Amino acid sequence: MANVLSKNEQITTIFRHLKERVPHDVLISCPEWAEKRRYMPKKTTRKPGRFSFEDAPFAREIADNFSRNSPVREFAVMKGVQLGFTTSVIENGIGYTVDVDPAPAMFVFPTDQDCKDYKERKIDPLIDGSNLRHKIVAETENRNTRKTGDTAQKISFAGGFLKFVSARKSNALRSADIKYLFLDEVDDYPDTLKEQGSPIEIATKRTDSYANVCKICYGSTPVIAHKSKIYDLYMKGDQRKFYVPCPHCGKKQELVFYESNGGLYPDKRGIVKDGALYKPYGLMFDTAECRAGNFDSVRYRCKHCGKDFEDIYKKSIEQEGEWVPSERSKIPFFRSYHISALYSLTKPWWKIVSEFLDAGNDPKKLQVFYNLNLGLPFEDRTGGVEYQTVHRLKDDSMPNNIVPKEAFFLTAAADIQRDRIECEIKAWGNNYRCWGIDHRVFKGDTSDLYDPCWQELAKIGDEVFTDGRQIELMLVDSGDGENRDVVYSFCDLYGDGLFLPLKGFVSTTRTREKWKFSEIKEIDGLSLVNIYVDLYKNSLARYLSQAEPLGDNIPDGWFTFANGYTDEYFRQLTTERKVKVKTPGGLIVTKWEQHGRNEAFDLNVYNLAACDIIIYQYSVAYLGLEGANPRAVFEYMSLAQGTNNKTEA
Numbered sequence: 266m267a268n269v270l271s272k273n274e275q276i277t278t279i280f281r282h283l284k285e286r287v288p289h290d291v292l293i294s295c296p297e298w299a300e301k302r303r304y305m306p307k308k309t310t311r312k313p314g315r316f317s318f319e320d321a322p323f324a325r326e327i328a329d330n331f332s333r334n335s336p337v338r339e340f341a342v343m344k345g346v347q348l349g350f351t352t353s354v355i356e357n358g359i360g361y362t363v364d365v366d367p368a369p370a371m372f373v374f375p376t377d378q379d380c381k382d383y384k385e386r387k388i389d390p391l392i393d394g395s396n397l398r399h400k401i402v403a404e405t406e407n408r409n410t411r412k413t414g415d416t417a418q419k420i421s422f423a424g425g426f427l428k429f430v431s432a433r434k435s436n437a438l439r440s441a442d443i444k445y446l447f448l449d450e451v452d453d454y455p456d457t458l459k460e461q462g463s464p465i466e467i468a469t470k471r472t473d474s475y476a477n478v479c480k481i482c483y484g485s486t487p488v489i490a491h492k493s494k495i496y497d498l499y500m501k502g503d504q505r506k507f508y509v510p511c512p513h514c515g516k517k518q519e520l521v522f523y524e525s526n527g528g529l530y531p532d533k534r535g536i537v538k539d540g541a542l543y544k545p546y547g548l549m550f551d552t553a554e555c556r557a558g559n560f561d562s563v564r565y566r567c568k569h570c571g572k573d574f575e576d577i578y579k580k581s582i583e584q585e586g587e588w589v590p591s592e593r594s595k596i597p598f599f600r601s602y603h604i605s606a607l608y609s610l611t612k613p614w615w616k617i618v619s620e621f622l623d624a625g626n627d628p629k630k631l632q633v634f635y636n637l638n639l640g641l642p643f644e645d646r647t648g649g650v651e652y653q654t655v656h657r658l659k660d661d662s663m664p665n666n667i668v669p670k671e672a673f674f675l676t677a678a679a680d681i682q683r684d685r686i687e688c689e690i691k692a693w694g695n696n697y698r699c700w701g702i703d704h705r706v707f708k709g710d711t712s713d714l715y716d717p718c719w720q721e722l723a724k725i726g727d728e729v730f731t732d733g734r735q736i737e738l739m740l741v742d743s744g745d746g747e748n749r750d751v752v753y754s755f756c757d758l759y760g761d762g763l764f765l766p767l768k769g770f771v772s773t774t775r776t777r778e779k780w781k782f783s784e785i786k787e788i789d790g791l792s793l794v795n796i797y798v799d800l801y802k803n804s805l806a807r808y809l810s811q812a813e814p815l816g817d818n819i820p821d822g823w824f825t826f827a828n829g830y831t832d833e834y835f836r837q838l839t840t841e842r843k844v845k846v847k848t849p850g851g852l853i854v855t856k857w858e859q860h861g862r863n864e865a866f867d868l869n870v871y872n873l874a875a876c877d878i879i880i881y882q883y884s885v886a887y888l889g890l891e892g893a894n895p896r897a898v899f900e901y902m903s904l905a906q907g908t909n910n911k912t913e914a
C-alpha cells in the first residue's frame with residue numbers, strides 16, 4: 266500500500282505536474298506582465314522605473330487585448346497625439362509575446378526609415394529593461410549578419426521572432442505566417458502596392474493560419490474622413506469611448522472639444538436641436554482672453570451638471586475611467602477605440618486651445634488640429650457638398666416640368682449607364698440662375714441604339730414645355746469607350762446641333778477654357794464637346810453651397826430643384842469630394858474623388874457646360890462678339906425678355 270497516495274497528496278502531485286508542464290505565467294495578462302516585469306530605462310522616459318499605466322490609464326484595457334485569455338482578435342485605435350500608444354500598448358504587446366507567449370510576430374511601419382530607427386530606439390531598451398536579453402537566440406537564417414539573433418529587421422527568440430517591416434515592401438509583408446501583428450500609423454501606409462492589394466490586407470492575410478488565436482493591433486492618427494484607413498477600421502468595431510467621472514457630480518462622460526461657433530464638429534453642441542436648447546459642454550475657453558495669451562479661462566464643462574473643472578483633475582478622473590462601446594461590432598472579436606489628446610497627461614488643455622486658435626479658418630491647419638489633437642478625421646468642406654446643404658435647394662412650391670417666367674433658355678444633359686439613361690432638364694436665367702426642371706431615368710439596353718430608351722431620350726428634343734419652350738441643347742456623355750459609338754450615332758441621327766456628344770477631361774495648368782469643340786473623325790460634321798470636369802465641379806460645388814439669397818439679391822449660380830426630385834438625387838450630389846493628394850513627384854494637388862453613384866453630380870456639370878455653350882453661341886451669333894461674354898448675353902436676354910413680357914401684358 267506504500268504506493269497509494271492520499272487524496273490531498275494526489276491533488277498536490279497533479280498540481281506539481283501541471284506546474285512543470287504549463288509555465289506558471291500562462292494566464293498572466295499583458296497589463297499585469299507590463300507592471301510586474303517591465304522596467305523603463307532612463308534614456309527612454311522622463312519617469313524611469315517600473316512601468317505603470319498611471320500616465321495612460323486608458324491604455325490598460327487596450328493592452329489587455331493582447332492577453333492570451335482575452336477573446337479579442339483584432340482591435341483598432343484611432344487616436345490623437347501624446348497618448349503613449351506605442352509605449353503603453355504596442356511595446357507591452359511585444360514584451361508579452363517575447364516573454365509569455367512566444368510566437369511569430371510582425372511590426373509594420375509606414376516607411377523603411379521608421380523601421381530602422383525604431384528597433385534601436387525602442388525595442389532594445391524594452392528587451393533589456395524587461396530582462397529578456399537572454400531569450401533572444403541566434404539567428405540562423407541571416408547568414409551574412411552577425412549571429413546574434415538580433416539584426417536590423419528581425420529579432421529571434423525561443424518559439425518565435427519579431428520582424429520589422431515597411432508597409433511599402435510587399436515581399437517582406439507576405440514572407441511568413443504571423444500570430445501577433447502590430448500595424449502602427451496605418452493612415453500613412455500606401456493605399457495599394459502595385460496590383461497586389463493594400464499593405465493592410467497583405468499583412469493581415471499572414472495571420473490566417475492563426476485565425477482563432479491571432480492578435481492584430483491597428484493604430485493611427487486619422488486623416489481625411491473618406492480616405493482614413495483607421496476611421497474605416499474604427500467604424501467596423503464597437504467604437505469605444507473613454508468615459509471619465511465629473512469631479513463634481515461623479516457622472517461619467519467622454520471628454521470632447523467644444524467649438525463655440527458650432528463649426529465643423531459633427532454634432533453641434535449648445536445649439537437648438539429638436540426645439541430644445543442643449544446646454545454647451547466640453548472643453549471651453551474665452552477666445553479673446555486666450556488670443557491675448559491668457560489661458561486662465563480654459564476648463565472643462567460637465568455634460569451632466571454643467572459645472573466646470575480644470576486640467577489638474579484630469580489625472581485622477583482618468584484613473585477611474587472606463588471604455589464604453591457605442592455600437593455593436595460588425596466583426597466578431599473586433600474592438601475599436603477612439604481617444605483624443607484631451608486625455609493626454611503630458612499635453613495640457615491650454616496647449617490644445619492655443620493650437621485650435623492658431624489654426625483659425627485655414628483648412629490645412631484645421632485638418633492638422635483635428636487629426637493630431639482630436640484624433641478625428643477631417644473633411645475639407647470647401648471641396649464638396651453636404652446633403653443638408655443641397656437638400657434645402659429643393660423648392661417645394663415648384664412642380665416638375667414647369668418653366669418659370671424668368672428663365673431664358675433650357676438645356677438638358679444625359680449620362681449613359683449600361684442599363685439606363687439618366688437625363689436632366691434645366692432652365693437658365695440671369696447670372697446662371699438655374700432651375701432643375703426634371704430628372705428622368707430611361708431603363709434599357711444602352712448598347713442598342715434601337716432600344717426604346719434612346720427614343721425616349723430623343724423625344725425630349727421635341728418636347729414642348731411651359732409657354733412653348735423647348736430645349737436648345739442636350740449634351741450626351743460619350744463615356745470612355747464602351748458607349749462612345751452608340752452615343753455618336755445617336756447624336757448624328759437626331760442631330761442638327763440639338764444633341765452633342767461630350768467627353769470629360771481633367772484640366773492641366775495650361776487649360777484656360779472650361780470647354781472646347783473637337784472634330785470627330787468617324788462622323789462628318791459632328792463635333793465633340795470636350796469639357797474640363799474638375800473646373801466645372803469647382804464652380805458647381807461653390808454654387809450649391811452658397812448662402813440663401815436675401816430678398817431680390819440673388820447670387821450668381823443660384824440653383825433650385827423642382828419638388829419631385831428624389832432624396833437619392835440629392836444624395837448623389839454629395840458623393841464627389843475634393844481632396845488633396847500627393848503626386849509621385851511630391852507635389853500636393855487637389856483633385857475630385859467619387860464616392861458612390863454620382864450621376865446627379867455629373868448631370869449638373871454637363872448642364873453647366875451646355876449653358877456655357879449656349880452663352881458662347883449667343884455671344885458670337887447674336888452679339889457679334891469674338892468669344893463668350895456671359896454678362897453681355899444675360900443683359901441682352903433680360904432686355905429681350907422684358908420686351909416680350911410687355912408685349913404679352
Ligand SMILES: [Zn+2]
Pocket residue numbers: 511512513514515516567568569570571572
Ligand atoms: Zn458633473
